[in-house]
Amino acid sequence: MKMHSRMFLLWSVCLVHVESLTVSDFYPFGVGHGDTTMAANDDGSSPNISISTKFPFFNHQHDKLIVSTNGAISFLTPVSQYTPDPFPLGGDRRLITPFWGDLNTRKGGNVRYRETTDPKILERASTEIRAYFPEFYSFYSAWVFIATWDDVAFYGCSSTGCLKRNTFQAVLITNGLHSFTIFNYANIDWTTGTASGGNADTGLGGKPAQVGFNAGDGKVYYVVNGSRTADIVNIHKMSNVRIPGKFVFRIDSSEIGGGGCNTEGNVIITPSSGPMLGGQHLTFSGPCIEEYTSFKVKFSNTRYTLRCEKDSPYSFYCITPMFDSTGNIQVDIILADESKTKPFIGNYTICKYLYQIMYEFLY
Template sequence: MRYSVVFVFILPETTTETTSVTPETTTTPAPTTTLTETTTTPAPTTTLTETTTETTSEITATPEITTAAAETTTLTTTVSTTAATTTPWTAPAIFYPFGAKAGDIEILENGGDTYYHVVFSTPFTYFGRTYNSIYVNNNGLLTFNHSLPETNPYPFPAYGAVDYIAPLLTDLNDLGIGKYSYQEYTSGSVLTRATQDINQYFPGRDFTASWVFVATWDYVRTWDMNVFNQHSGPAITVQAVLISDGGFSYIQIHYGDCAGIPAAVGAGYDTKGSTDYYQIHYDPYGGYSIPNLKNTTNVGVPGRWAFLVNNGSETVIGVQMKLQSFSNLAQRENSDAVLQIIKQELIKYGVSSKFELKLRKLQKINP
């Protein structure tokens, strides 16, 4: 009699806000000017003389003095003033909340190569390696192992010694005024939004986000703070979102306006030794090709990219089954049917139904 051993691993099947700002318009009431013209007509004086043949009498009569009523003319002048309305700049709807109004910690760019070391409250697993902190570099780069504020974009795979995520690796600090900011979330509407996003782009996992980290870079080609605040000059705005449920890890990269810049640019993610990587964009001759990034996507939403960067925990089990034909099991449709039978048996014995079975190895043994 022949027996076969099937090694199966269990993957926990886990299944991820547009802010509208209405500008306040102030209208200055129109001033009213009243002009009054008054005209007075003096009363005439008349002298009458009456003469007879018998008696001569001189009578002087003073008529009643009449004063004409004053005529008043009112002229109204209306001055219309249209208050200058300034619509505050808002990021594209795909962006998660960021900046001071969202509660971020902000770093104002000073023209040098800077970074900020952030310690996580919850570890984040990136392609099998678990990290408790991250470096937010001013050049559009997140690094896990150490800071890397200098800018040296290489095409992926770079075969380096650092795990990193590069929404837009370039000399952002040469553009003008800029800020980069970050915030960590463990509750609230941002987690709800992340849960919805991941379930939309990676269905069938019943994913529920328990942790989110958002980092944003916002630069404008100007040295005028008013121009910066209104984004009335050429600008670059990009964002990275790290999402986890404690097992599965995802990242999202968002692109807003991306003005051309005379420096090499790279975008995507890479790992130690480039065992896992993805290149969204690379241009070694100057980033004048980046304005179109806001129209690119891998999930059907312009400006947004989403990636699974850790497959979660897995359990490998061995199942010994007696089969009539080993060759039949080797066929995909037959092995899928057997996996469903195994899953139902595991559920019957109390295992949660929220897992996925995949056939890793099929080995034929003799009894």
């Protein structure tokens, strides 16, 4: 009863040779924080969990979800399958999988979850999303769901293998319109249960765990590099936001978007339009920004090259000059760090009147 399918979205991640997150870096979890703890089980799931707000995922709104012992959150049906088939999967299997593999909490560990609107948690989530997605500079979280697989063992582990444990967390965040997920990983010692071909002593080999998202239509999905390969044991050393053991994604639309930065390509300019008279504060996000990075920005219809300032490891800002024409223009950006320079390209719209800018912002 293992399934397949096709078409994908893939985000590359980097392997960083430093220590991963620790549990103290996770969102707070445990009985003392109001979590529900699932009974020890093998291939089990929570009941349907009614949630207090609609959660957007792959262009669908959901008012319930299900937490699986086997490292997944689903929205329509439980996940009892222990060997992860490659995404995409059909049959309305709409899945968020921080580590879909063959867990067995009868051999050790706990699965805990809760929804929360605690102001401190909402502020932390809002701050993280604004940092990793600078274009969402006004994002405020209204709801958070935290699921934690704490010190969990794998199916079929020997007395030696049962000492190997994984700890990871999925944090779902929404303001009702946009939604995001944070995956946090502390220790990852194993990838595979014995029913999936893994070794009882090491928890390695066979068909390893899968990390990603599945739309359930048999077409659209997203997988993190290393999924279903031996490399997934290193996911606590990987990241898409330059923090080993942390991944952040936007998940409300038909395409999964990774947070953080990239080393080449396009730039997101926020806001995307502004007045002909200039004087607008623009945030540029997309490129990875090092401590000593310098920035030069050239609008294609001006003779000026602007020098900009660093805002965060994921963004920098400039003030626009006065323009002598309106319309869509190309923006050329050069990032310089020590002896290396990196070109990026963005787009910006110059409007003559304020109502044009407001119309773009609203529609």
